Amino acid sequence: LxxxxxxxxxxxxxxxxxxxxxxxxxxxxxLSSFREKGETVAIYEMRGHDKVYMWSYEARGAFYLYETLGLKPPKAILEEVLLPNQHTVIPLERLGEYEADHMFFIVSDQYGWYKQMDKRMEESDVLRQLSAVKNGTFYPVKLEEFRFDEGERALLLMDRFVSQLTQPAYPTIVHM
CATH class of the missing domain: 1.20.5 (Single alpha-helices involved in coiled-coils or other helix-helix interfaces)
Incomplete structure (x- = not known):
């Protein structure tokens, strides 16, 4: 305005x-029935090969996911990231501590993550163990689609969240 x-x-x-x-x-x-189930949702960003960022309300569509759509983050993300409104970086090995029922996982082509996501999930003990990976509620998304989140881009991000969350989940079979 x-x-x-x-x-x-x-x-x-x-x-x-x-x-x-x-x-x-x-x-x-x-998403009303989705919220009624009380399932958690979170957005993460993979940087390099071993760093996971969890963004406060100011970045990567987090405001729209949690506030505008009213979706519930995992307790650890709520307490350590959103309430203090502070971006948090963890090693990949700790991702399970911040796991959500539905995980939007932002990756870039820069390190080959997006193009090789299936292979990375197979190779990573951490990713393989996530319930969201096993349940088909782990959603890799390109960084380029989430880099900005204002104006018309906000509407596109919300549409992306809704479309992913309302599609039937197909459990992922990850080869051991």
Whole structure:
């Protein structure tokens, strides 16, 4: 609204806010049964080969996932990341301590993670042991799709969250 005011485009800004509110409400309605189940959802980002970032409300769509859509994070993420509003970095080996029922896992092509995700899951004892990997509720996503989360991108991220969370889960068979 501030930018719309600065640019003399208040009407367009008001229309976008109304559209955002309408689409947000539709998304929350779509996920109402999901929320009633009390399943946890979280978003993570893999950096390099062994660092996992968990973002506070300001990055990678976390605000839209937890606040706008009203989804429940795991207790550890709520207490250590969201309530203090502080990004947290952990070694991959500790990912299980922050595990959610549904895990959006952001990876980049830079280190070959996205293109080799199936292979990485097979090779990683940590990833193989995650319930979300076993249950088919582990969602690798490209960093490039989540790098920015404002304006129209926010609507795309919410749509991505809703579409992934409402698709039937197909348990993953990871070869040992």
């Amino acid at each position: 501030s930018i719309g005011h600065l640019l003399g485009r208040e009407n367009e800004a008001n229309d976008w806010v109304k559209r955002f509110e309408q689409l947000s409400q539709q998304a929350r309605n779509t």
